[in-house]
Amino acid sequence: MRSSATERPGFVWVAPALLFFGLFGLGPVVIVLYLSMTAWSGLGSPEWVGLDNWVRLGNDDQVRSSLGITMFLTVLCWATQTPMALAFGSWAAGTQKSRAVVSSIFFLPLLLSTAAIALLWKAILEPHYGLPGQIGPLIGFGGNILGDSTLALYAIAFIVLWQFLPFHMLLYQAAARQVPKSLYEAAELDGASPIQRFLRITVPQLRHTIIASSVLMIVGSMTYFETVLLLTGGGPGNATEILPLYMYTQGFVSFEMGYASAIAVVLVVLGTGLSLLVVRATGYSRMTSQREGI
Amino acid sequence: MSRTPPISVIGSTALALALVATGCGSSGPGMSEDNLQVWALEEAAVNDVLQASMDSYNEGAEVESELITFVNDAYKQRLQVALGSPNAPDVFFNWGGGNLGEYVDQGQVFNMTTALDENPEFRDSFLPSVLDVARIEDGYYGVPMLGMQPVVLFTNNAVLEESGLEAPQTYDDLLNAVEVLQEDEVTPIVLPGAQGWTQLMWLSYLVERIGGPDVFQAVVDGEEGAWEHPAMIEAMEKCQELVDAGAFGPNFASIDYDGGGASAMLANGDAAMFLMGSWDLSQQQENAPEFASGGDLGYVPFPVVEGGDGEEGAVVGNPSNYFSINNDSLNHDAAVDFLVETVTSDEYVNGLIDAGQVPAVEGIEDQLADSDYADFAVFTHGMVSEAPSFTQSWDQAIPPAAAEALLTNLQLLFLSETTPEDFAADMESYL
Numbered sequence: 001m002r003s004s005a006t007e008r009p010g011f012v013w014v015a016p017a018l019l020f021f022g023l024f025g026l027g028p029v030v031i032v033l034y035l036s037m038t039a040w041s042g043l044g045s046p047e048w049v050g051l052d053n054w055v056r057l058g059n060d061d062q063v064r065s066s067l068g069i070t071m072f073l074t075v076l077c078w079a080t081q082t083p084m085a086l087a088f089g090s091w092a093a094g095t096q097k098s099r100a101v102v103s104s105i106f107f108l109p110l111l112l113s114t115a116a117i118a119l120l121w122k123a124i125l126e127p128h129y130g131l132p133g134q135i136g137p138l139i140g141f142g143g144n145i146l147g148d149s150t151l152a153l154y155a156i157a158f159i160v161l162w163q164f165l166p167f168h169m170l171l172y173q174a175a176a177r178q179v180p181k182s183l184y185e186a187a188e189l190d191g192a193s194p195i196q197r198f199l200r201i202t203v204p205q206l207r208h209t210i211i212a213s214s215v216l217m218i219v220g221s222m223t224y225f226e227t228v229l230l231l232t233g234g235g236p237g238n239a240t241e242i243l244p245l246y247m248y249t250q251g252f253v254s255f256e257m258g259y260a261s262a263i264a265v266v267l268v269v270l271g272t273g274l275s276l277l278v279v280r281a282t283g284y285s286r287m288t289s290q291r292e293g294i
Numbered sequence: 295m296s297r298t299p300p301i302s303v304i305g306s307t308a309l310a311l312a313l314v315a316t317g318c319g320s321s322g323p324g325m326s327e328d329n330l331q332v333w334a335l336e337e338a339a340v341n342d343v344l345q346a347s348m349d350s351y352n353e354g355a356e357v358e359s360e361l362i363t364f365v366n367d368a369y370k371q372r373l374q375v376a377l378g379s380p381n382a383p384d385v386f387f388n389w390g391g392g393n394l395g396e397y398v399d400q401g402q403v404f405n406m407t408t409a410l411d412e413n414p415e416f417r418d419s420f421l422p423s424v425l426d427v428a429r430i431e432d433g434y435y436g437v438p439m440l441g442m443q444p445v446v447l448f449t450n451n452a453v454l455e456e457s458g459l460e461a462p463q464t465y466d467d468l469l470n471a472v473e474v475l476q477e478d479e480v481t482p483i484v485l486p487g488a489q490g491w492t493q494l495m496w497l498s499y500l501v502e503r504i505g506g507p508d509v510f511q512a513v514v515d516g517e518e519g520a521w522e523h524p525a526m527i528e529a530m531e532k533c534q535e536l537v538d539a540g541a542f543g544p545n546f547a548s549i550d551y552d553g554g555g556a557s558a559m560l561a562n563g564d565a566a567m568f569l570m571g572s573w574d575l576s577q578q579q580e581n582a583p584e585f586a587s588g589g590d591l592g593y594v595p596f597p598v599v600e601g602g603d604g605e606e607g608a609v610v611g612n613p614s615n616y617f618s619i620n621n622d623s624l625n626h627d628a629a630v631d632f633l634v635e636t637v638t639s640d641e642y643v644n645g646l647i648d649a650g651q652v653p654a655v656e657g658i659e660d661q662l663a664d665s666d667y668a669d670f671a672v673f674t675h676g677m678v679s680e681a682p683s684f685t686q687s688w689d690q691a692i693p694p695a696a697a698e699a700l701l702t703n704l705q706l707l708f709l710s711e712t713t714p715e716d717f718a719a720d721m722e723s724y725l
Contacts, residue, residue, distance in 0.1 A: 042374040043400045126555045127545035128564060147488060147547025149709070235488060236547045237706040252371055254695035 018235035025074040029268055035261035042255050053262040063263070066243040069153070073242060076157045077164075082210065085165055089172020090202050103173070107166045116165065122146070149239035152232050156240060159227060164220070168213045173251045175209035176202060195236055211282045217273050222271040243267060327624045329358055330632055332617075333373065333383035336363040340440065343645030347636045357628040359385075377402045377620065384623040385632065390427040390436060390616045391691040392514065397618070398430045404619035405433040409630045419638045423615040423684040424654035430505055436616035439637045441651025442678050444611035445495045449592040450585075453480055453566040461594040462567075465503070465532070468597050472541040475566050481543035483536075484565035485708075486551035490701030491689055493533070493708050495569050498610045498688050500529035503599040507608060507683040513725070514691055521721040525603070530707060530714035532599075537708055547709060554581060561585040569596070572674050575667065576650055593670065595677060609681040612690070614654045647671070654678070678723045696724035 036053055038046035057063055087262065092103040124130050125145050132143030145151045145242030183201050192200065203210075225244040228234065234241035234249065241249075244267060334344065341363055348359045362383070364372055369387075376382045377397060388394050397403045410417040417425070420438055428436035449461045454471070457478045460466040475482040486492045501509050505525025512520035520526075536542065543565075549556050557574055559565040561582035568574070575593075578586040585591055598606045617637060620630045636642055638655060646653045647665050652674045662671040678684060689697040703720055706712040712720075 041396070042371070044378055044400065045395070073607070091458040122550065123553060125548070126550075126553060128559060129555055132548075142544045144545040144548045147545060147549070147709075149711075180609055235490075235702075235705050236709055238702055249698055250695075254698045255374065256695055 032261045032264050035258055036265050038258045040257040042257055046258065049258065053259045056259060056261050062238065062246060066241050069240065069244045072079045073153065073157060073220055077160050077221050078214060078217050080157060080161050081165055081168055082214060084215065085168035085172055089169040090176045090198060092169060092173045093176035109163050110166045114226045114229060117159065117163050118227045122231055125155065146232055147236050149236055152236065152240050157232060171209055171213050172206060175206050179205040211278065215278050218278060219271050219275050222267060245259055298720055329360060330385065330628055331383045332359055332361050332385045334361060334363050334387040335369055336365050339649040343642060343649055346645060346681065347456055347639060347642040348587060350641060351632060351635050355590045358524065359626055374461055382620050382622060384625055384629050385617050385622055386620060388436065388616050388618055389690045390613065391686040392693055393584050393690050394428060394435055394616065394618060395430045396693065398435050402621055403435045404621045404626055404703035406619065408433060410434050413634050416634045416638060419655055421654045421656060421679050423681055427686050428434045428616050436618035437637055438654040439617045439634055440615040441646060442614050442654050442674060443573055443610045444674060444678055445499065445569060446593045447596055448560060448568040448570060448574060449594065450560050450563055450566055450590055451592045452590040461592055462597045464597050465599045469539060472539050476540050481559065481565040483541045483567045484556045484559040485542040485546040486549040486556040487542065487546040487708055488548060488550040489596045490704045492551055492706040494701065495610065495687055496533055497529055497704060498685060499596040500532050500599065501525055501611055502608050502685055503596065503604040504528050504602040507685050508606040510685055510688060516725045518725060520725060521718040527714045527718060530717055533707060537710065575670055593673060605682045607681050609684045612687055613684050699724055
């Protein structure tokens with residue numbers, strides 16, 4: 001074995017990245033941790049209050065309810081996006097021209113900003129002048145979607161699906177193209193049906209992609225909130241008040257920066273914890289290449 | 295092996311960073327002795343008028359004034375952080391009332407009482423009910439600088455006539471109209487209930503009519519039991535009564551004011567009435583000019599509740615926006631001089647009127663009668679100048695955390711997901 005000291009880049013090589021990460025990654029987390037133990041409206045200086053915000057956090061029903069909504073939305077988004085992205089991605093991996101055309105149309109939402117997408121769907125879902133007003137009467141539906149506590153949540157999950165499906169599809173498409181042809185040829189010789197080939201070869205071969213895409217989805221749903229903010233503002237009432245949005249309203253609408261920081265810390269811990277959990281549980285950290293001959 | 299930091303850390307820290315970034319001071323020019331920085335909201339027509347008046351002022355002034363404008367959403371946060379820092383404005387735009395009170399509590403605002411007493415003519419040129427919104431405890435901390443925006447009941451008179459109705463004068467008229475209009479398959483009242491502040495207009499007018507202005511004043515003063523006042527509870531019950539009677543149709547919770555759907559419903563005749571701030575008139579002129587000037591668009595004060603203690607002319611809404619002076623400014627005298635010379639000058643007031651505003655200034659009826667939308671301008675000015683009281687929009691009058699809770703509770707009330715008693719009990723915890 002060769003000496004690693006001479007071969008591997010030294011500490012100096014990572015210094016710029018570390019510095020950047022420290023300044024914009026760790027630094028703010030430390031500051032937020034400090035702010036979570038203060039009362040601060042943004043005016044004047046933060047005032048030390050010890051664990052007051054944390055006690056309040058523990059007793060706040062809205063935090064519990066927001067956490068529940070966040071979890072529900074995370075699971076719903078994951079459970080709808082993963083199978084669809086897997087299926088469409090594998091389909092799009094085919095080399096037929098028609099598939100290329102359809103997939104590139106499908107990728108369009110990727111080009112739009114989240115804010116534009118949220119405003120677009122808000123207009124589409126307008127109860128009288130949007131789609132519900134046109135289609136609703138035909139199927140006997142009143143048109144109240146974003147104003148309905150349950151439907152609003154499903155609408156958000158649907159819009160997130162519409163927005164992010166192409167991205168995950170792209171991941172699966174790229175990965176599916178890496179699956180060695182020889183595996184399919186062998187299976188075909190053994191008389192496996194297309195469905196069997198998909199389930200027995202494509203899906204197992206895409207295991208690492210499934211994990212990577214799931215981590216992105218789960219952690220992503222911890223942090224994105226623009227869609228909810230612009231679409232429902234957490235309403236009706238507080239039916240769609242996900243935790244990141246609750247943090248935002250506490251900080252920038254109620255101007256309780258200390259309490260908002262405490263919620264932010266919870267989000268950091270939750271996001272990091274969840275992604276570690278997924279990585280551990282799926283054996284991603286012991287990852288070895290599955291590619292033929294590598 | 296994953297040696298790079300988990301994506302989550304990067305994602306979540308970006309979020310944390312957003313929280314902290316605004317706290318780290320803002321850029322921009324600082325305060326100085328030979329320059330007067332004026333902060334206002336970006337609003338093209340009005341900014342031009344202000345800039346023109348400032349240019350005239352600068353010609354003869356020792357300290358030059360400079361206008362800096364911000365978009366609405368970022369302004370409150372920006373100001374919150376800038377006040378108390380060296381990058382603060384000398385004169386700043388605000389909403390008066392509770393919003394201004396927060397800054398006053400922190401000692402950030404210059405008390406203008408003496409300055410107003412020294413310039414009685416200036417002080418008396420404002421409508422008293424509007425100027426009073428900038429009175430915090432016993433001092434005056436700001437002066438009105440934009441038009442008044444009372445909430446009025448807009449009507450589509452063609453729709454009302456078709457059902458043989460007139461604009462309602464009393465709450466019972468209103469309930470009757472709700473019933474008749476539903477039989478004719480029209481949404482009686484459009485309510486953009488996706489936004490709690492539109493529901494607040496109903497609650498605050500009903501409280502005003504049932505109990506008078508003292509009921510809400512008790513909330514502002516933080517008196518225990520203020521939210522549980524019988525008039526407050528009765529008003530909440532009436533809100534639910536209207537919902538149950540079908541006054542707002544089945545979809546109100548999905549309708550959003552900013553999207554323009556609500557105003558369109560009134561203009562298209564899909565709804566007969568719309569309780570909204572006077573600013574909705576410009577929305578109608580922009581999007582439905584034929585409706586706005588064709589004679590079908592009507593407007594009346596909020597109906598009277600029979601047996602209520604409130605006076606019938608009392609008004610609810612946004613009295614005005616205000617200019618206040620930063621206590622840390624190095625130029626208090628120059629700032630006062632600037633306000634005295636500018637905000638009531640003929641040039642500025644006439645400019646505002648031409649831009650479609652109704653300034654909170656006495657004796658401008660003639661100018662208003664010559665303006666483009668004379669009828670509405672005269673109506674608004676008359677309504678406010680004769681009003682015994684002008685209650686500021688509640689969400690601006692109370693501290694932000696309480697306002698946020700109020701708007702959420704209102705949505706729950708109109709969705710029948712909370713009761714008036716629970717609503718009141720929850721709000722009591724914010725007093």
